[in-house]
Amino acid sequence: MRFRDHLLAAAVTGLALYPRAPQRAALMALGGVALDIDHFLLYALRSGDWRPSGALRYDRRRHRPPRRGDTRPRYGSLRSVAHQPLATLPLAWLAALCWPALRPFVAGITMHLALDLHLPDHDWRVRRRAQERCERCGVAGLPLTVHYIVHPHRGGNRWSAGNRALWCSLCAREAYESRAERYA
Numbered sequence: 001m002r003f004r005d006h007l008l009a010a011a012v013t014g015l016a017l018y019p020r021a022p023q024r025a026a027l028m029a030l031g032g033v034a035l036d037i038d039h040f041l042l043y044a045l046r047s048g049d050w051r052p053s054g055a056l057r058y059d060r061r062r063h064r065p066p067r068r069g070d071t072r073p074r075y076g077s078l079r080s081v082a083h084q085p086l087a088t089l090p091l092a093w094l095a096a097l098c099w100p101a102l103r104p105f106v107a108g109i110t111m112h113l114a115l116d117l118h119l120p121d122h123d124w125r126v127r128r129r130a131q132e133r134c135e136r137c138g139v140a141g142l143p144l145t146v147h148y149i150v151h152p153h154r155g156g157n158r159w160s161a162g163n164r165a166l167w168c169s170l171c172a173r174e175a176y177e178s179r180a181e182r183y184a
């Protein structure tokens with residue numbers, strides 16, 4: 001999810017949860033974007049570009065499908081162990097238990113991780129249909145993820161299982177590239 005959307009979602013939720021405590025609302029907004037430091041550091045390390053403005057520009061670009069002839073590099077999901085809910089959340093909530101003042105901040109972090117979840121990956125309709133095989137090449141035993149066949153940004157249905165498919169990473173890239181060609 002984009003930095004801007006994380007900030008917006010956490011700020012709005014903070015104001016709704018703490019309408020009479022602007023400091024706590026602000027703390028929640030801060031927590032909502034704290035994990036973006038993770039994305040920024042990984043971006044900077046991989047690209048060698050340490051300007052926050054460069055990172056924000058990349059954040060905008062990476063959510064659009066690549067155009068033909070666009071050779072600018074892409075850096076994957078940019079998530080370190082801090083983005084693993086099972087690593088971060090127990091620690092964060094333990095801290096919140098000991099220091100109640102931290103609670104809005106931890107709520108913001110929790111929200112960031114929830115928003116980063118790629119929900120289609122947990123679509124049991126697709127998983128059951130595919131039976132843990134890639135629905136394009138039939139391979140089993142590789143990590144498989146759920147992809148949109150026609151992306152909602154291109155008018156595909158966001159919720160129907162018919163517009164989702166379980167693919168291995170190789171097939172996902174091939175499909176992605178052939179689509180990029182078609183739309184170029």
Ligand SMILES: [Zn+2]
Pocket residue numbers: 001035036039083112116
């Ligand atoms: Zn994130």
Ligand SMILES: [Zn+2]
Pocket residue numbers: 134135136137138139167168169170171172
């Ligand atoms: Zn495959």
